Amino acid sequence: MKIKRRDFLKVSAAAGAVAVIGGPSLNAFAQTTAPKKKAMGEAAGEWIPSTCQGCTTWCPIEIFVQEGRAVKVRGNQLSKANGGYVCVRGHLLLQQTYDPDRIKTPMKRTNPQKGRGIDPKFVPISWDEAVDTIADKLIELRRNNETHKYLLMRGRYSDHNTILYDNLTKMLGSPNNISHSSICAEVEKMGRFFTEGFWGYSDYDLDKMKYLITWACDPLSSNRQIPNAVTKFQRLLSEGTVVAIDPRMSNTAAKAHEWMPIKPATDGALGVAMAHVILTEGLWNKEFVGDFKDGKNKFRKGREVKEEDFNEKHSYGLVKWWNLELKDKDAAWAAKETGLDRNQIERVARGFAKAAPNCAIWFGPNMQPRGTYSALAMHALNGLVGATDNEGGLVTGMSAPSSSYPKFDAYQDDLAKAGAKNKKIDQRGYKTFPNLASGRPGSGVSANNVANAILAEDPYDIKVAIGYFVNYNFSTMETGRWDKAMAKVPFFVHVVPMVSEMTQFADIVLPSALHHTEDWAIVRSKANLYGHISIQQPVVERMFDVRGAETEFVWLLAEKLRDKGFPNVYDWLHNEYKDPETGKKPTDGLEFAIYATKIRSQKAWDPAENKDYKGDKPSGWEDFRKKGVVNSPRFEFRKKWGTPEEGNFPTATKKFEFYSETLKKALTEHAEKHNTTVDDILTVTNYEARGEKAFVPHYETQLRHGSRTEYPFDLVDMKSRLNREGRSANLTWYHAFKKCDPGDVNFDDVVQINPADAQKLGIKDGDMVKVTSVVGSLTVRARLWEGIRPGTAAKCYGQGHWAYGSVGTKDYAKFEPRGANFNEIMVDDYDRLSGSSARNGGFTGVKITKV
Amino acid sequence: MAKYGMVIDLLKCAGCGACGVGCKTQNNTDDAHDGQTFNWADFCEKIEGKYPNAKYTMYPTLCNHCSDSPCIGACPVSPTAMYKSENGITLHNEERCIGCGMCQQACPYSSNMDDDKAARYSVISMNSHDAEPHARYRNPNELIKGITTSGAEIAKKAGRTPPHRTMHAHPDYNSVRAKEKAEKCIFCEHLVASGQNPYCTQVCPSQARVFGDLDDKNSAVSKLLAENRNSVVVLADNKGKTAKPGSGTQPNVFYIRSFSARK
Numbered sequence A: 001m002k003i004k005r006r007d008f009l010k011v012s013a014a015a016g017a018v019a020v021i022g023g024p025s026l027n028a029f030a031q032t033t034a035p036k037k038k039a040m041g042e043a044a045g046e047w048i049p050s051t052c053q054g055c056t057t058w059c060p061i062e063i064f065v066q067e068g069r070a071v072k073v074r075g076n077q078l079s080k081a082n083g084g085y086v087c088v089r090g091h092l093l094l095q096q097t098y099d100p101d102r103i104k105t106p107m108k109r110t111n112p113q114k115g116r117g118i119d120p121k122f123v124p125i126s127w128d129e130a131v132d133t134i135a136d137k138l139i140e141l142r143r144n145n146e147t148h149k150y151l152l153m154r155g156r157y158s159d160h161n162t163i164l165y166d167n168l169t170k171m172l173g174s175p176n177n178i179s180h181s182s183i184c185a186e187v188e189k190m191g192r193f194f195t196e197g198f199w200g201y202s203d204y205d206l207d208k209m210k211y212l213i214t215w216a217c218d219p220l221s222s223n224r225q226i227p228n229a230v231t232k233f234q235r236l237l238s239e240g241t242v243v244a245i246d247p248r249m250s251n252t253a254a255k256a257h258e259w260m261p262i263k264p265a266t267d268g269a270l271g272v273a274m275a276h277v278i279l280t281e282g283l284w285n286k287e288f289v290g291d292f293k294d295g296k297n298k299f300r301k302g303r304e305v306k307e308e309d310f311n312e313k314h315s316y317g318l319v320k321w322w323n324l325e326l327k328d329k330d331a332a333w334a335a336k337e338t339g340l341d342r343n344q345i346e347r348v349a350r351g352f353a354k355a356a357p358n359c360a361i362w363f364g365p366n367m368q369p370r371g372t373y374s375a376l377a378m379h380a381l382n383g384l385v386g387a388t389d390n391e392g393g394l395v396t397g398m399s400a401p402s403s404s405y406p407k408f409d410a411y412q413d414d415l416a417k418a419g420a421k422n423k424k425i426d427q428r429g430y431k432t433f434p435n436l437a438s439g440r441p442g443s444g445v446s447a448n449n450v451a452n453a454i455l456a457e458d459p460y461d462i463k464v465a466i467g468y469f470v471n472y473n474f475s476t477m478e479t480g481r482w483d484k485a486m487a488k489v490p491f492f493v494h495v496v497p498m499v500s501e502m503t504q505f506a507d508i509v510l511p512s513a514l515h516h517t518e519d520w521a522i523v524r525s526k527a528n529l530y531g532h533i534s535i536q537q538p539v540v541e542r543m544f545d546v547r548g549a550e551t552e553f554v555w556l557l558a559e560k561l562r563d564k565g566f567p568n569v570y571d572w573l574h575n576e577y578k579d580p581e582t583g584k585k586p587t588d589g590l591e592f593a594i595y596a597t598k599i600r601s602q603k604a605w606d607p608a609e610n611k612d613y614k615g616d617k618p619s620g621w622e623d624f625r626k627k628g629v630v631n632s633p634r635f636e637f638r639k640k641w642g643t644p645e646e647g648n649f650p651t652a653t654k655k656f657e658f659y660s661e662t663l664k665k666a667l668t669e670h671a672e673k674h675n676t677t678v679d680d681i682l683t684v685t686n687y688e689a690r691g692e693k694a695f696v697p698h699y700e701t702q703l704r705h706g707s708r709t710e711y712p713f714d715l716v717d718m719k720s721r722l723n724r725e726g727r728s729a730n731l732t733w734y735h736a737f738k739k740c741d742p743g744d745v746n747f748d749d750v751v752q753i754n755p756a757d758a759q760k761l762g763i764k765d766g767d768m769v770k771v772t773s774v775v776g777s778l779t780v781r782a783r784l785w786e787g788i789r790p791g792t793a794a795k796c797y798g799q800g801h802w803a804y805g806s807v808g809t810k811d812y813a814k815f816e817p818r819g820a821n822f823n824e825i826m827v828d829d830y831d832r833l834s835g836s837s838a839r840n841g842g843f844t845g846v847k848i849t850k851v
Numbered sequence B: 001m002a003k004y005g006m007v008i009d010l011l012k013c014a015g016c017g018a019c020g021v022g023c024k025t026q027n028n029t030d031d032a033h034d035g036q037t038f039n040w041a042d043f044c045e046k047i048e049g050k051y052p053n054a055k056y057t058m059y060p061t062l063c064n065h066c067s068d069s070p071c072i073g074a075c076p077v078s079p080t081a082m083y084k085s086e087n088g089i090t091l092h093n094e095e096r097c098i099g100c101g102m103c104q105q106a107c108p109y110s111s112n113m114d115d116d117k118a119a120r121y122s123v124i125s126m127n128s129h130d131a132e133p134h135a136r137y138r139n140p141n142e143l144i145k146g147i148t149t150s151g152a153e154i155a156k157k158a159g160r161t162p163p164h165r166t167m168h169a170h171p172d173y174n175s176v177r178a179k180e181k182a183e184k185c186i187f188c189e190h191l192v193a194s195g196q197n198p199y200c201t202q203v204c205p206s207q208a209r210v211f212g213d214l215d216d217k218n219s220a221v222s223k224l225l226a227e228n229r230n231s232v233v234v235l236a237d238n239k240g241k242t243a244k245p246g247s248g249t250q251p252n253v254f255y256i257r258s259f260s261a262r263k
């Protein structure tokens, strides 16, 4: 006898009472099986350390393995960066490992036609055939003396990227190792570099902090130390003050004491006004910045100050900054620009400065045209209150020991040397691309410009390209350009665990091992005032013939190149990558991967090398493997301050620069290279400042694509706390908890708009709407949400895949996307001083209509 | 004997979702289908007021292990499949369950999400009568023929369905529940019995979830409740309504302090 639930409920409703139904017959049915005695508890298993790279935090983790299967994830219990916790995304890596749509074999395309929506008609091939074909293409480049037409595109990577991304590219004779970094997070570094000479991301002393301002980022869900932020925020929320500056109510904004829903791209105005308040009210940190010689505050609105009246200590150019930018820009002025409340601006500026130096502005990517100057304004505030490099403030952070990779130079032949000297494909260093990374003109990457360069064949065309763990046809702005560019590249190899949009343009696809569960590598990162070096090692047996992209693939390629008469790569790997314990040379790809991992981490685990180290000291390689992580000693504050006589900041003046001599030097160098003036460079790169103003943090107005009348909404690009970068959409757990992104909903993709705006447009919650920018339109569901500034529309990155798995894509056979990828309608533009792509600051105007 | 309960500190909680996904990895719950969420740990979001003063609250939810639990009263079999354990946990015996769904109807925190659009979550989920659980990992379809794997294949290669199934044993329930059964949060009794915390508590990065014995005055949960007498609430339904402790079904999951630090 079997009772269907639905039928049963019908009966129950008719009878009107449960008791009637719970009659004897059912009980008799239920009791036919007698209860058995069973043990209680979890089956045995082992926690094996590895490293998660679901985002840029790069957490040491442990994976619980039962019966050889990965079943649970936690933070490495020894990690000082995450205290033994992973963020929500960490757990998702299980579904990524066991994704039903993973690639299990190499393949090649049989349809020569390439384009979005064109089926490549892939057929399986062997690793041997695949790598043989690739080697042929590379040998052909060598034969034709055009090795520079080889392009390597790097996405997520480990330390071993040195082998595939850097060294191999040079060995093959190309300058074109292109990193993805500038498409989502490089402007942030400009803020620190051109004030205090630090090209990198900050760490924070959350335990001692009293006042935290999160600005243009949401540390509870992203930006580089999520588990630590989630763990440590509670104390700040109970005992200190948290302020969140963001046009949308992010997770941090939802919890903060104050939310400042700023008008997009007006951050610079708020920054300089806060500095104005702090200076006029005498609240700057005298110990760091210094004081007026007579002790009397001469910063008064509208009044110039004489430089000789101020005695500056660890900083440089404060008075210049005041005179050039700050003197007139008070809170009342900023209130008009930013759409914020004047009192709130003053209250926050005061609160922040009074907590000094135990305070910080934790600022985010600033990826907007002209973003360099808002990032500078944000970090200048950290200097003004003496919070930088200070207890309770923000710091450069620690790193953990690592050994160098073996050198390749001796194996690089003349042909390769000459080829590698060519200009890079991304046009960095062109007059319109100063790309001042680390202060060196033409050194930063402009990843998103590679598509333009390929299409224009300027500086030249690309003939052979390899991309690994990268998906520019989804992750870049104005994505359609990449569809055209990749269709133009005659030979493209994609080394990936999953088929994605970019794969559709591949001639050969190689299935790569997943970094967290199947591969050998070393990853280093920092958080919570500690640095770490952490291992990635196979925690489960590979289910398919997948290989490590950065190591095993290179080995196979080296063998093939050797067989075809170019032995240099093989010789380099075979001779130099010896097992540091036994001195044995690698004989296959896997051995090579393991030796490379040992070599890179040797300083951390080899007792001969770590005996004087003040951080963790494993007793050897096996011990390191078992523990998985080596933590550095704790960060020591104020090392960079130096003395007032002799600063220790790596800037042009050795001081913290409010007037950036460092930027002046870099910009001048770039201008001279192009035989022109700095002002001319600023003009062609779309900045507003001219003259001296270009060297101080200042307010630049929004550069916007689309007129306000036609495209009234500022588009805000938000990140999901569930995004394993762009790779979560095929994971069902992502969709089951999507509402953990405030304002978003489960199992759908939405654009968030304020109910007041929606009402004017006749849009109801759940309506489908068409969102149009100057480059295109997309249709998506509208979510009416009080947590978004009127006049802005927020859309989360991550969905809208047209070729990413059976869940991520609505209909893979038809390349029909699930949701909408707003990258497609964001304009291809740059913060040109850094070369970074714009994706923030509402630089793309949109109109929204009901469909 | 203990009376287990949980206190969730909303100020500590970041609404991050780790407990929700963590529970899925521990208890191997299915993907949502047929109006059932299969999220034993889930979320109830609430927004009050208007921009820019809107206040957002995220309540992490789970079975309330109510002292007066109507899910048990509604259960038509005898002895009831849904029953109160001596330690206060509302347990579910899989074998006796006939999948009738009466418990889901009776529980004020449970709904068929297809029918009850206002519901934010459902404590009880009902397994399908027709299909085995974890259909995705039983599906033999390959996205690209001969090139990508399939749910069925990868589960077979890994050796279990779902492949990341955490194996554990309990006299009342299996680590994956069969079709035609109800299922819900059982306070991870298989972990609690060996002295571990429930898994959602273990994985919470802010340590917002405290599990313990409500009858023991010195337990962490009792102390938290005493210290936070003024702010403590329980959920009154699965739509975000709150009530004073002791009301309604007398839930034993309590929420203290406020999600937002804003006044």
Ligand code: SF4
Pocket: A052, A053, A054, A055, A056, A057, A058, A059, A085, A086, A087, A088, A089, A090, A225, A226, A227
């Ligand atoms: S996703 Fe990022 S923060 Fe989360 S566990 Fe992985 S590395 Fe850490």
Ligand code: SF4
Pocket: A155, A156, A180, A181, A182, A183, A184, A185, A470, A475, A725, A726
């Ligand atoms: S979108 Fe993801 S893959 Fe691309 S640059 Fe940013 S972090 Fe890297």
Ligand code: SF4
Pocket: A055, A056, A184, A185, A221, A222, A223, A224, A365, A719
């Ligand atoms: S955009 Fe993504 S990778 Fe970049 S900082 Fe934010 S969370 Fe990290």
Ligand code: SF4
Pocket: A230, B008, B012, B013, B014, B015, B016, B017, B018, B019, B020, B060, B203, B204, B205, B206, B207, B208, B209
């Ligand atoms: S894991 Fe903890 S912090 Fe995250 S949502 Fe759950 S209770 Fe809140």
Ligand code: SF4
Pocket: B062, B063, B064, B065, B066, B069, B070, B071, B072, B090, B106, B107, B108, B109, B110, B123, B124, B184, B249
């Ligand atoms: S929450 Fe629902 S299922 Fe849980 S004990 Fe209470 S009534 Fe029963």
Ligand code: SF4
Pocket: B074, B075, B076, B077, B080, B081, B082, B092, B096, B097, B098, B099, B100, B101, B102, B103, B104, B181, B182
């Ligand atoms: S579904 Fe199972 S537990 Fe629920 S009322 Fe019916 S028999 Fe009882």
Ligand code: SF4
Pocket: B022, B023, B026, B027, B040, B041, B061, B062, B063, B184, B185, B186, B187, B188, B198, B199, B200, B201
């Ligand atoms: S107590 Fe266990 S079963 Fe219940 S929600 Fe937490 S993890 Fe899930």
